[in-house]
Amino acid sequence: MRHRVVPLLLMSVLLAAGVAALADRPAVGTSGRSADYVVIVGVPGLRWDDIDRRTTPTLWRLAEQGSIASLSVRSAQRPTCPADGWVTLGAGNYAAYDGTAGDGTCPPAQIAVEQPDGIGGYLTSQPATVRLNQERLAWGAVPGALAESVRCTVAVGPGAALTAARPFGRVDRYEPELPQDPADLLASCVLSVVDAGVVAGSDPTERAAAARQADATLARVLAARPQRSLVLVAGLADTSAPTRLHVAIADGPGWDVGWMTSPTTGRDGYLQLVDLAPTALHVLDRDQPDGLFIGQPASSAPGRPEDLATAIAYPADADREARAQRRAAVWFFGLLTGFHTVLAVAVVPLLRRVRRTAGRPGPDPVTRRANAVMEVLLIAAALVIPAALLAEVVPWWRSGQPGPALAVTTVLAVAAATAAVRFSRSYRHTLAPMMLVATIAAAVVAADVLTGARLQLNGVTGYSASEGGRYAGLGTVGLGVLIAGTLLAAGCLAQRVRRGWRVTVVVTIGGAAVILVGSPYLGADPVGAIALTAGVAITAAISTGGWLSVPRVAWATIAGLLVTAGFALLDLQRPETERGSLGRFLTALADGTGGLTLHRSSAANMSALLSSPLTVLALVAAVLVWFALLQPWGGLNRLFGIYPAVRAAMAGIAVSSVIGGGLAGSALDVAGAAAAVTVPLAALVALRVLGHSADRTRPSTGPAGSAGSAEQTPAKAPDEVSGSAVSAGVTVESRGSRQQLHQ
Numbered sequence: 001m002r003h004r005v006v007p008l009l010l011m012s013v014l015l016a017a018g019v020a021a022l023a024d025r026p027a028v029g030t031s032g033r034s035a036d037y038v039v040i041v042g043v044p045g046l047r048w049d050d051i052d053r054r055t056t057p058t059l060w061r062l063a064e065q066g067s068i069a070s071l072s073v074r075s076a077q078r079p080t081c082p083a084d085g086w087v088t089l090g091a092g093n094y095a096a097y098d099g100t101a102g103d104g105t106c107p108p109a110q111i112a113v114e115q116p117d118g119i120g121g122y123l124t125s126q127p128a129t130v131r132l133n134q135e136r137l138a139w140g141a142v143p144g145a146l147a148e149s150v151r152c153t154v155a156v157g158p159g160a161a162l163t164a165a166r167p168f169g170r171v172d173r174y175e176p177e178l179p180q181d182p183a184d185l186l187a188s189c190v191l192s193v194v195d196a197g198v199v200a201g202s203d204p205t206e207r208a209a210a211a212r213q214a215d216a217t218l219a220r221v222l223a224a225r226p227q228r229s230l231v232l233v234a235g236l237a238d239t240s241a242p243t244r245l246h247v248a249i250a251d252g253p254g255w256d257v258g259w260m261t262s263p264t265t266g267r268d269g270y271l272q273l274v275d276l277a278p279t280a281l282h283v284l285d286r287d288q289p290d291g292l293f294i295g296q297p298a299s300s301a302p303g304r305p306e307d308l309a310t311a312i313a314y315p316a317d318a319d320r321e322a323r324a325q326r327r328a329a330v331w332f333f334g335l336l337t338g339f340h341t342v343l344a345v346a347v348v349p350l351l352r353r354v355r356r357t358a359g360r361p362g363p364d365p366v367t368r369r370a371n372a373v374m375e376v377l378l379i380a381a382a383l384v385i386p387a388a389l390l391a392e393v394v395p396w397w398r399s400g401q402p403g404p405a406l407a408v409t410t411v412l413a414v415a416a417a418t419a420a421v422r423f424s425r426s427y428r429h430t431l432a433p434m435m436l437v438a439t440i441a442a443a444v445v446a447a448d449v450l451t452g453a454r455l456q457l458n459g460v461t462g463y464s465a466s467e468g469g470r471y472a473g474l475g476t477v478g479l480g481v482l483i484a485g486t487l488l489a490a491g492c493l494a495q496r497v498r499r500g501w502r503v504t505v506v507v508t509i510g511g512a513a514v515i516l517v518g519s520p521y522l523g524a525d526p527v528g529a530i531a532l533t534a535g536v537a538i539t540a541a542i543s544t545g546g547w548l549s550v551p552r553v554a555w556a557t558i559a560g561l562l563v564t565a566g567f568a569l570l571d572l573q574r575p576e577t578e579r580g581s582l583g584r585f586l587t588a589l590a591d592g593t594g595g596l597t598l599h600r601s602s603a604a605n606m607s608a609l610l611s612s613p614l615t616v617l618a619l620v621a622a623v624l625v626w627f628a629l630l631q632p633w634g635g636l637n638r639l640f641g642i643y644p645a646v647r648a649a650m651a652g653i654a655v656s657s658v659i660g661g662g663l664a665g666s667a668l669d670v671a672g673a674a675a676a677v678t679v680p681l682a683a684l685v686a687l688r689v690l691g692h693s694a695d696r697t698r699p700s701t702g703p704a705g706s707a708g709s710a711e712q713t714p715a716k717a718p719d720e721v722s723g724s725a726v727s728a729g730v731t732v733e734s735r736g737s738r739q740q741l742h743q
Contacts, residue, residue, distance in 0.1 A: 035252050037229035038280040039192045041221055042089065042159060043214045044082035045199040046235030046247045048316040053309075055208050056215040058222065059249070062233065064308045066251030067300040069260035069271040070315040073237050073246055074468030076137045081106035082198055085237025085273060086162035087129060089193075092277030092293035093141035095133050097125075097162065104241030106200075111158035113174060121155070121174030123165040130167050142167060145292045146277040150191045150284065156182070157195025164193045178217060183224035190284055194221055200239035228253060230283050236273055242326055243466045245319040248276075250300065252283070258300040265471035266524055267457070268301045269314060272468060317398075321458040322466040324397035328406050329460045333613035336384055340617055340676065343381055344624040347683050350374055351634055354690045371687065375433065378680040380418045382437045385461050385481050385676055386444040387413035392455040392462075406460065430688050431643065434681040435492035441677050442485025442513075445478045449522050453478075473524030474517055476666045477614070480673025483532055483656045486513040487539055488678065491649025494543050502543040502645055510536030527663045531670075535656030543648040614672030621675035624683070635686030642689060653678055 048070070053060045073080045075088040076096040083097035097109060113121045126143065133141040144167035147153045154173045155164035165171045173188055186192045196217040199210040218233065225231060230253065235246030248271045250260055259268040262275040274295030281288055282297035305311045354366045388410045396405035417440055426432040448455045456462025456475045463475040474482065490509040494502040514536065516522050518529025629636035640647035653674050661670035 034285045035228055035230040035283045037187070037190055037192070037226040038232065038284055039186060039194065039221060039225055039229055040089070040163070040232045040234065040276065040280065041194045041196050041218055042086065042163070042234055042236045043196045043199060043211075043247070044085055044159070044235065044237035045239040046211065046214065046233075047199075047244060047319060048247055048312050049319070050199055050207055050211040051247065051312065052208075056211050058215045058219040059211075059233065059247075060308065062218070062222070062231070062251050063249050063312065065257065066231075066249050067255045067258045067260045068250075068304070068311065068315070069248040069269050069298075070245040070318050070465065071234055071236070071248035071271050071273060072265075072465055072468040072471075073235070073243065073273045075237075075273070076133065076139055076141065079104065079106060079238040079241045079243055080273075081109070082159060082237040082239065083109035083111065083162060086159045086195075087133075087143050088141070088273050089234070089236055089276055090146045090163035090165070091133070091141040091143045092145055092274055092289075092295050094137075094139040094274065094294065095129075095141035095143055096137060097129060098132070106237075106239050111162065113158055113161045113171065113176075115174060119173060121161060121165075121171035123161050123169045123171060126165050126167065126169035129162075139294065140292075141294075142289075142292050144168075145289050146280065147172075147191070149281055149286055149289055150189075152189035152191070154185055154189045154192040155195075156185075156193070159195035160193035164191070178220060181224065182220065183226075186221070186224055186229075187226045191280060196221075198239060199235070230255065230280075232276060232280070234273070234276060236276075242323070245315060245322060245466050250279075250298070254283075255300050257304055257306065258302050259304050260298050261301045262298040263296040264294075265465075266520075267472040268303060269318075270465055270471045271298055318458060318465060321395075321397040322464045324402040325458050325460055325464055326466075328403055331403065332388065332406070332410075332460050333617075336676065337613050337617045337620065339384070340381055340680070341620050343377060343680065343683075344620055344628075347374060347378070347624075347687070348628050350687060351628060351683075351690065354687050371691070374687065375684055376418060376422060378684040379421050379433055379437055380414050381680040382677045383414050383417045383421075383440065384410070385477060385673060386441045387417055388461045389444055389448060389455050389459060389478070389481075392459040431492045431495065431646070431685060434646070434685050435489055437681055438485045438488035438492065438677070440485075441481050442489055445474070445482040445485065446513075446516055448478070449474055449516055453523075473522065474528060476661075476664065476669045477673040479517065479523075479525060479528045479531075479660055479664075480657055480670040480675075481677055482513065482517065483535060483660065483670070484653050484674040484677040486510065486532075487535055487649040487652045487656070488646070488681065490536075491539060491543065491643075491645045491647075494648075495643050495645040499544045503540045506536065506540040506543050506645075506648075510539065525664075528660050531656045531660030531663065534659055535652035537652075538655050539648045539652030541648070542651065543645045545644040612667065612669050612672070614669040615667060616672075618668040618672035618675050621672075621679040624679060629679075629682060629686055633690075635690040636682060639682070639686050639689045646685070650678060650682065 050056070051059050051063065073085055073088075074094060075084040076094040077084060080088070081097070084095070087097045088095045112124045114124060115121050129143050133139070133143060142148075143162075144165050147164050147166045152172045153164040153166075154175075155161045155171045156175045156178050158176070161171050161174060164174075173185065175185060178194065179185055194217070196214040197210060199207055199214065201207055201210075222231065231249075231251050233247060233249040235248070237246075238244060248260055260271050261268045262271055262279075264272050264275055272295055274293070275298045276295070278288055278293050278295045279298040350366050350371065354371065388406075390413045391406060391409040394405075394409050396402055396409055399405040421427065421433055421436045421440070424432065424436060426436075453462070453473055453475075456478055457471070458464055458466075461475075461477045463470040465471050486509060490506045493509070494505040497505055510532070514529050514532050517532055518524075518526050523529070625636070628634045654671075657671035657674040658668075661667050664670070
């Protein structure tokens, strides 16, 4: 009966965890009042450090009384040049103008607008742009979808024509420049788009002059704006590589002092370029085009400092951090991969020599000093990513030398955490380093997620808001570390309890992690929660020993499918604009556009597989495990035999990380992050187990000292003594000496 109840208990707990993780986040209150007009003023290249009370007084006053955000200008190609930004704005989806990825620069685009009737215009390049985005690019964007959703549009300037043109190229009302008195023009259509020029270059004087000119244009627009109008100012593109965070300001009914946000970012003060088109239609009370917009309507959230100088210091600092993060991440993961590779090469001779033979002498054994040094290095290697995440507490990006500042901070954090593990009272126990490091890794990521994931935002081991992939919750690297830390800690703890309680321990710890990962309040990663559910199910199924039998696979599969179904059903019950990635994917399958989603996911997986340093890290870890640790002399099989719960945890980590990376479009990135924690700890414990491979249990003696009386003592099952004299803490004889071994 117990063998039947345990899988049912596992399935029920994991299902409850999955359902709890999808508890609806209260909808961010979008403006209850709709506007009669929307005026979008685009200034490609405009950043928050370009805005000043004296140089740009109009922008300053508008930001002071309205809602502001850092704008991510992601499009279908990088960098997002001004023409790409204008087209993306009009498509409400990631789009491109000419489809030719440049060399990091943005040459002036040749935009031809014909005016045969003197009122409207015709954008000659629009049909070719539509074909490009529909046939060659993976996002299915339709340039002109925004204009097609309203009855009339106004465009001022060639860049604005790219946004206001309908898919066949017609611009309803077009002016090459803003008229002297634009009041009648702006009131002639519900949607107006104004090209206020470009702020480009790195010279402060040139940028200030361009920003001053854009500010003067905005002043004329505000003086002539219609009644009950929403004015959106957007620095909607880069002017060169690398990509930066730009200005977004909203002023109008319902957009009082606050932060702009949207469901696509999930974080106050951050907005995507693709959110502006849905926002315009939302405030005009127009229907969103079915399946064309990838963005979501923005809203105003409270909490912004009243003093504008203090408020804009936040987005300006975020842009500075994102820029420093981009440069630092390259060498950080390169050095991390190199460090793990060197350790993988160095640990192989130790694995061959650490095993002490009970009979004929073998190779010279490893000295205690060498073994102790290798253990410390392996602990440090497993703690590098959690330490780098903790380093984000210190504002290293503000220093004159951000790279060295990050390196010093990370090394100090690694040293402190390694010392805490090394000098802990339980360090001599065989599994103690693994459990302590895994707990630290999981606790660091969990604490960050519980406090708003502030360390992962624009962090070296997190995600960059300027790249436009994720803005809140749990990132790819964080997911890998959390999977490894949670399951290893659960496996080590389960090994210390009786076999009947192991499933309960694994499910309790794993269920809490599933809630943390999948909750829209916290990790906001339903795909990661599904992947972690699979890993928890596998770990729980084989934590009591044995391998994956057909019934165990069946119960684990049922648990995973039920949790996935629970996520999907609850996500589909939410409003369409608030659905997560799983709900949007199922909706796309239902309306026939799921092929684009699968194509984008496969393309993202291939790109990550070929370009990410975490791929190399995952491959190095796989080579070490397969060609060394799993060999007869490698110790991992012996470790698995002694500690079945640890074996179960490592199997669950492999399953979770591969599923999580594949479903999220990050290939082996999750597996690489998980391997960075798991494999050094596996090598460390394998060294310890091999060091005691020749130990023999001392026979029990009867009252008369006879060894034969030991035969009268009932032998304990391996699970009852943790599978080995090493882990049971019994007295053993090795090479004629007695020593006390600890778990």
